[in-house]
Amino acid sequence: MAQTTTFTAAAPPDDAPVRKPRSQLVVQGAIWGFVVLELIFFSVAGRFLSNSDTAFLDLDNMLLLLKQSAPIGIIALGMTIVMINGNIDLSVGATFALSAIVLLDSMTWPFMQALGDWAIPLAWIFALATGTALGFVNGLVVWKTGVDAFIVTLGSMLGYRGLVFMYNGEQPTSHLNWTLVDFAEAQFLGLHTATWFLLGTALVLWLVMTRTVHGRNAYAIGNNREAAVNAGIRVGPHFLLNFMLIGFLAALSAVVFYSESGSVNPNDGMLYELWAITAVVLGGTKLAGGYGSIISTLGGVVAIQLLRKGLGYIGADTETVNLVIGLILIAVLFLDRQLNRKGSEELKT
Amino acid sequence: MTDATPVLRLEGIVKTFPGVRALDGVDLELRPGEVHALMGENGAGKSTLMKVLGGILQPNEGRILIDEAPVVMTSPLEAKGKGVVFIHQELSLADELSVAENIFLGELPRKRFGRVDWTRLYATTDAILKTLNVRFDARTRVGDLSIANQQMVEIARALTVSPRAVIFDEPTASLTDAEKVVLFDVIEDLKAKGVGIIYISHRMEEIFRITDRISVLRDGQYRGTLRTAETTEDEVTQLMIGRSLDLSRSPVRHALGKVALEVRGLSCGHLYRDVSFSVREGEVLGFYGLVGAGRTEIAETLFGLRTPSAGSIRVNGDEVRIGSPVDAIRHGIGLVPEDRKGQGLVLGMNCRDNMTLPQVDDLSTGPFVSDGAEVAIFDQYRDRLDIRTPGWRQIVGNLSGGNQQKIVIGKWLSMRPQVLIVDEPTRGIDVGSKSEIHNLIRDLAAQGYAVIVISSEMPEVLHVSDRIAAMYSGRIMRTFAAEEVTEDSLIQAISGLEPEKVA
Amino acid sequence: MARQGILVAFAVFMVVFALANPRFIDIGNVAGVIRSSAILGVMALGVTFVVIGGNLDLSVGSMMSFSTIVVLDLHDTLGPALAIPAMFALTLCLGAFIGILVGYLKLNSLIVTLGMLSAIHGLTLMWSGGKNMDIADKAGTWFGIFGRGDVLGIPVPILIFALLAVVLSVVLSRTPFGRKVYAVGGNGTAATFSGVPRARVVFLTYILSAFCVAIAGLMQASRSLGSQNTVGQGMELEVLAAVILGGASLLGGAGTIFKTVIGVLILGFIQNGLLLMGLEFYVQYVVTWVIIILAVWLDIAAKRSRLWSPIA
Amino acid sequence: QDTMTIGITQNNVGVDSYQTTYESAFIDAAAANDAVETVVLDAGGDVARQIAQVEDLIQQQVDAIIIWPTNGEAVIPAVRKASQAGIPVIVTNSNIAEQGFDFVASFSGPDNITQGARAAEIMCDRFKALGIETEAEIVQISGQPGYTTAIERAKGFEDRLPEVCPEVTLLETQPGDWNREKSQQVMEAFLVKYDSIDGVYAGDDNMGVGALNAAKAAGRAGDITFVGATNFAVGYEAMEAGDYWGSIYQSPVDDAEAALQTAIDVLNGEDVPFLNYFDTPKITQDNMGEFTKPVF
Numbered sequence A: 001m002a003q004t005t006t007f008t009a010a011a012p013p014d015d016a017p018v019r020k021p022r023s024q025l026v027v028q029g030a031i032w033g034f035v036v037l038e039l040i041f042f043s044v045a046g047r048f049l050s051n052s053d054t055a056f057l058d059l060d061n062m063l064l065l066l067k068q069s070a071p072i073g074i075i076a077l078g079m080t081i082v083m084i085n086g087n088i089d090l091s092v093g094a095t096f097a098l099s100a101i102v103l104l105d106s107m108t109w110p111f112m113q114a115l116g117d118w119a120i121p122l123a124w125i126f127a128l129a130t131g132t133a134l135g136f137v138n139g140l141v142v143w144k145t146g147v148d149a150f151i152v153t154l155g156s157m158l159g160y161r162g163l164v165f166m167y168n169g170e171q172p173t174s175h176l177n178w179t180l181v182d183f184a185e186a187q188f189l190g191l192h193t194a195t196w197f198l199l200g201t202a203l204v205l206w207l208v209m210t211r212t213v214h215g216r217n218a219y220a221i222g223n224n225r226e227a228a229v230n231a232g233i234r235v236g237p238h239f240l241l242n243f244m245l246i247g248f249l250a251a252l253s254a255v256v257f258y259s260e261s262g263s264v265n266p267n268d269g270m271l272y273e274l275w276a277i278t279a280v281v282l283g284g285t286k287l288a289g290g291y292g293s294i295i296s297t298l299g300g301v302v303a304i305q306l307l308r309k310g311l312g313y314i315g316a317d318t319e320t321v322n323l324v325i326g327l328i329l330i331a332v333l334f335l336d337r338q339l340n341r342k343g344s345e346e347l348k349t
Numbered sequence B: 001m002t003d004a005t006p007v008l009r010l011e012g013i014v015k016t017f018p019g020v021r022a023l024d025g026v027d028l029e030l031r032p033g034e035v036h037a038l039m040g041e042n043g044a045g046k047s048t049l050m051k052v053l054g055g056i057l058q059p060n061e062g063r064i065l066i067d068e069a070p071v072v073m074t075s076p077l078e079a080k081g082k083g084v085v086f087i088h089q090e091l092s093l094a095d096e097l098s099v100a101e102n103i104f105l106g107e108l109p110r111k112r113f114g115r116v117d118w119t120r121l122y123a124t125t126d127a128i129l130k131t132l133n134v135r136f137d138a139r140t141r142v143g144d145l146s147i148a149n150q151q152m153v154e155i156a157r158a159l160t161v162s163p164r165a166v167i168f169d170e171p172t173a174s175l176t177d178a179e180k181v182v183l184f185d186v187i188e189d190l191k192a193k194g195v196g197i198i199y200i201s202h203r204m205e206e207i208f209r210i211t212d213r214i215s216v217l218r219d220g221q222y223r224g225t226l227r228t229a230e231t232t233e234d235e236v237t238q239l240m241i242g243r244s245l246d247l248s249r250s251p252v253r254h255a256l257g258k259v260a261l262e263v264r265g266l267s268c269g270h271l272y273r274d275v276s277f278s279v280r281e282g283e284v285l286g287f288y289g290l291v292g293a294g295r296t297e298i299a300e301t302l303f304g305l306r307t308p309s310a311g312s313i314r315v316n317g318d319e320v321r322i323g324s325p326v327d328a329i330r331h332g333i334g335l336v337p338e339d340r341k342g343q344g345l346v347l348g349m350n351c352r353d354n355m356t357l358p359q360v361d362d363l364s365t366g367p368f369v370s371d372g373a374e375v376a377i378f379d380q381y382r383d384r385l386d387i388r389t390p391g392w393r394q395i396v397g398n399l400s401g402g403n404q405q406k407i408v409i410g411k412w413l414s415m416r417p418q419v420l421i422v423d424e425p426t427r428g429i430d431v432g433s434k435s436e437i438h439n440l441i442r443d444l445a446a447q448g449y450a451v452i453v454i455s456s457e458m459p460e461v462l463h464v465s466d467r468i469a470a471m472y473s474g475r476i477m478r479t480f481a482a483e484e485v486t487e488d489s490l491i492q493a494i495s496g497l498e499p500e501k502v503a
Numbered sequence C: 001m002a003r004q005g006i007l008v009a010f011a012v013f014m015v016v017f018a019l020a021n022p023r024f025i026d027i028g029n030v031a032g033v034i035r036s037s038a039i040l041g042v043m044a045l046g047v048t049f050v051v052i053g054g055n056l057d058l059s060v061g062s063m064m065s066f067s068t069i070v071v072l073d074l075h076d077t078l079g080p081a082l083a084i085p086a087m088f089a090l091t092l093c094l095g096a097f098i099g100i101l102v103g104y105l106k107l108n109s110l111i112v113t114l115g116m117l118s119a120i121h122g123l124t125l126m127w128s129g130g131k132n133m134d135i136a137d138k139a140g141t142w143f144g145i146f147g148r149g150d151v152l153g154i155p156v157p158i159l160i161f162a163l164l165a166v167v168l169s170v171v172l173s174r175t176p177f178g179r180k181v182y183a184v185g186g187n188g189t190a191a192t193f194s195g196v197p198r199a200r201v202v203f204l205t206y207i208l209s210a211f212c213v214a215i216a217g218l219m220q221a222s223r224s225l226g227s228q229n230t231v232g233q234g235m236e237l238e239v240l241a242a243v244i245l246g247g248a249s250l251l252g253g254a255g256t257i258f259k260t261v262i263g264v265l266i267l268g269f270i271q272n273g274l275l276l277m278g279l280e281f282y283v284q285y286v287v288t289w290v291i292i293i294l295a296v297w298l299d300i301a302a303k304r305s306r307l308w309s310p311i312a
Numbered sequence D: 001q002d003t004m005t006i007g008i009t010q011n012n013v014g015v016d017s018y019q020t021t022y023e024s025a026f027i028d029a030a031a032a033n034d035a036v037e038t039v040v041l042d043a044g045g046d047v048a049r050q051i052a053q054v055e056d057l058i059q060q061q062v063d064a065i066i067i068w069p070t071n072g073e074a075v076i077p078a079v080r081k082a083s084q085a086g087i088p089v090i091v092t093n094s095n096i097a098e099q100g101f102d103f104v105a106s107f108s109g110p111d112n113i114t115q116g117a118r119a120a121e122i123m124c125d126r127f128k129a130l131g132i133e134t135e136a137e138i139v140q141i142s143g144q145p146g147y148t149t150a151i152e153r154a155k156g157f158e159d160r161l162p163e164v165c166p167e168v169t170l171l172e173t174q175p176g177d178w179n180r181e182k183s184q185q186v187m188e189a190f191l192v193k194y195d196s197i198d199g200v201y202a203g204d205d206n207m208g209v210g211a212l213n214a215a216k217a218a219g220r221a222g223d224i225t226f227v228g229a230t231n232f233a234v235g236y237e238a239m240e241a242g243d244y245w246g247s248i249y250q251s252p253v254d255d256a257e258a259a260l261q262t263a264i265d266v267l268n269g270e271d272v273p274f275l276n277y278f279d280t281p282k283i284t285q286d287n288m289g290e291f292t293k294p295v296f
């Protein structure tokens, strides 16, 4: 015993046990740096290449940018949570389309038409409920069967799309309600309705992820599922909730977008899952889960929309747009990796 | 304390896995305020039994009684609710979260609307950390902590609730003595509060220091319970492995050959600085030091996994550049890493394939791998290391912790590298196998191989080494010859105290 | 048997379809399905290596369009004998590029291959100017044998698929390279610590995948002797579905060629069976959904010997 | 007058050679006209992206917008915005829904319903010539589900066929997604399923040739009358070879030039008809000599 006491007395080594924490600012700020780069590039390149009379950095153009980021943006925000969980949802595009169909079609139902403009909030609720229900199905299957979310939602990406077509064959589903359109096109304090929804969603989700038990558990589960289970977190219901949340958000995205456009093709929303995932990953969220940030995802969304917009602005043709978007994605990933390096002392595995 | 009603009783627990009867009618009784050791060889079923108790696994047969009332525990949450806290053998933490969030994982304090009560969380955590005498705070990201400190976080979980029973599954496997002392204090405190403690360890000296009773498992069967005060190490060993161990065999010293590996002025950023040493053929060089002293990083550098910022490495007198493990293996260097789960094993792959992975190219005939040769190697080392597995097809992830470690050791022993580095080789290994591994290391040296042993266990270093390098904070403070070393001088060296000052 | 959930699922589907329409198991139909699955199948073989190695490849569809367009274009300028190796070389370059990014630079494969999906599509459009590519003299070329020919009454695409499946199956299960692919996918760090050159192994899986894509492109071009720029579009997900259906783990480290072949055949026969039943195409979607989940579920449930709620 | 800037947002350029040829024809036509500058955008088939592009064009204050709608209804509010901003909108290739007509200066493009109807007539005439109009059984391979063009052509065909050949049965319709390979697979299944198929109507020649390939492989091409739409070079060649009966001649170059000209006319204040269809004549093996081979 006496001997061990001397152990305690022995001075601990003076290099602290705490490793140098990685700079959150650099890591999470990377995407915003990229956004700024894009802005600079397109305004300069636009001077020479664009046929347009207005500047790229025009305020109205930037407000439009936010608005146009909304459809994929709202989905990407939800995808962030699902991915922090260590899952993924490939069915959001189909969920988006099916919710849109319910939104527009429900307004043509006789009893809804009798309600006049009150049909609008009801139609929203129907659409949001549809999205939530589809998310529920995904979540339940993931929970109860234990099949990987990638596979479950790859399947429902097809299956939900099948339902979309079942609803109305190959026809678009349309209902143009000008009250609704006017609401959706409105600007409040300069921001479009869609922008408010995007920013509102971002704020709420940011609070959820940083402040609430649910949000923190999402990180824990994604980071170390076994540890979370061992600590008594009910992982299955937690997944279920998050799948319902992303279903809800896909529907919200549809509500925001189709309120304005009034018609949905059965193909709408295809590839949205890939764009949303891309935005999330550009924002630095780890595909394996456990790490990520809502705000950075917002950056990822803006970066993508900016790229599309800017390439159009400078007059790039289709093949160039494809090539450039693809290569830029990779380049951003590369940069992000360089920024995240721990230096030459890093373990090479 | 001795004859109070038990807090916890297990009756006739049976648990089978495909091809394995891991528990075969085990009984166990835990009284309030006692520290009850659970011992047994690797794969005896200790962890499995505790997982049953912790609600992680469901037994095929048998009952669990808490305060003499039968309970069914189908999840860790339920077990926790009934006052059973489980500190796992394998680290079970979320790297990206803070220390506080990890300690209160699953039960973060809430305010309204499901918000986390951060103030309360951090305050409570800091209070707990204070009793543990650690040097990090509640907000530290767990991934930024050393393994030992992570283990302390794991231990801190036992202090968050007022448990009826706490299970420690090999908590000291990656702790050094300083932290161990803290752990033992924690255990004393719990004990004083009347909590029953189950303590699993392969280290006899700990068992005899802190436990009140010892229950022994063997091949999934209950072998009996002994009072610690009334028994001896030999008796426990006898019960565990059915024979007594000859621990007296002291290492044979023999003639050394030429210098196999020589390191001069090696540095790697702030991890370690200006390290020089050499190992001869036939020699075992021990590296001893506190956790974080940089021993592992040196090993990783020699194995081509880190780029040194200065210094040179010579193998057989020729300066070499080791850029990757492939290079290292080509130069005859092997490494048994310290983190078997993360670095040592492909958990989803079978035992044989894991063991032969580094030499799979050499074992092939023509373009194809040679099954026969591989199985032969596996069989040979399974026998030598006494690896308990139903067969080579068993998935490594299904083996007990100690048996997994043996697979990693077998992997490198079978490679017969000229210089073998073993980092914490007997972490989690039972007493019988431990001495077997020590013997193997000595035998290897006797055959003319050079061996570097990194260990945080002083008896181990003292027992197997011909020379011992004592490290402190990234530097080799002193190198001792086996004959001249004393425990005190070693402790001084690894604590950064200059010999003069002590003298 | 319990471990072969996927085979059971396969057998059940075949019986159901055969009862619904006996022509389903007509030898001509079966051969037809296998032949038209062969292109997808060959791509799936390569992707199986990538997935077992712990990565994804979403660029195969777009890359297949590229190799098809390129070989058709070069057919008329260089002649078939030179066009084929030239196309292989170009496709392998693309594979190597991805392999370097994912293997050596360790960039995330999902995003890299997603980026390449788009970038290669751009390249294809640039190459063709967006035009369809057709061989001028369809009657006078021997180029058609890879997609249309027969050997001993067996369609060449089936032969190529079968041969490649056997060869790659042996490579995966019997060679050191195959072993290393499993190790790298199972635990890349541990593989590195065991002296497996992880970056090179990953690199090679992408080369292999590109090689399979090139073969698929060759078969495709040869089958139709002309093509659109979008010929492979969307196939990446079908390929992935087939590989997963075959039980390869997306986390890497698990899967076999044999099971991927079964996965490919299941997808092919579902599609064909539903067409024969005269069901609307969207019913196909829904059925495919259910079948994918059922098959994977059965497969993993058999392994863990428990059907419900593995997740707490 | 100084130059006019005309913005165009197309449906999905990469998807087939028709759209690609349209794009390059459009750019060429604009380049040939010194008075015109263009901003050429592609929506990639995505409605949201197209609406964003219309907004961008409005924001860039172009003088006129040409839109090839991805969805004939969804773009109406965006088109309204343009017209509210005083920018004339010209719809090209496939029209928008009637509700939007108020906001549109003119439509320029083919009449897809008529095309479908004409294809039905070609098919029927052929059956009459072969003397099988009372018993013939046909299958249809339609375009990508959800696209206006696909829907309209199918509708035109299905409505017209019973009028001209009431006794011909349409056995089944499946989509071929504008994709030759997909269509080939669909046709393979049809061939297994139906012992007698006398005619195939495909929503475009790419798919028609896919079906032809399948029938050839099954040795049944000789018994089947293939009729397509949007005569592509492959279709034209197959007709030359005598394998493929007929199609509808529709030139993307005409399409693009008509759209640009309409926009210019509108900007110059000329009177343009609201529905500005360009002609899409029938082409069959009998009269193909009157047409030049399509360039796409």
Ligand SMILES: Nc1ncnc2c1ncn2[C@@H]1O[C@H](COP(=O)(O)OP(=O)(O)OP(=O)(O)O)[C@@H](O)[C@H]1O
Pocket: B017, B018, B020, B021, B022, B040, B041, B042, B043, B044, B045, B046, B047, B048, B049, B089, B388, B389, B398, B399, B400, B401, B402, B403, B428, B430
């Ligand atoms: N999931 C599983 N599947 C199959 N076998 C298993 C599984 N888990 C444990 N086993 C087997 O059960 C036996 C008991 O394992 P357990 O982990 O309880 O041993 P242990 O006593 O804790 O050993 P150690 O001292 O090495 O930690 C071993 O033979 C092991 O291989």
Ligand SMILES: Nc1ncnc2c1ncn2[C@@H]1O[C@H](COP(=O)(O)OP(=O)(O)OP(=O)(O)O)[C@@H](O)[C@H]1O
Pocket: A019, B142, B143, B144, B145, B146, B147, B148, B289, B290, B291, B292, B293, B294, B295, B296, B297, B338, B454, B456
């Ligand atoms: N935050 C961390 N993230 C990842 N690995 C870590 C972290 N902290 C420590 N490790 C690894 O855990 C192992 C043990 O760390 P420790 O601080 O004990 O350093 P060490 O140099 O290995 O100590 P010793 O010299 O006693 O072996 C090392 O391999 C180290 O690289």
Ligand SMILES: [Mg+2]
Pocket: B046, B047, B048, B089, B169, B400, B401, B402
């Ligand atoms: Mg254990």
Ligand SMILES: [Mg+2]
Pocket: B292, B295, B296, B338, B423
């Ligand atoms: Mg260490």
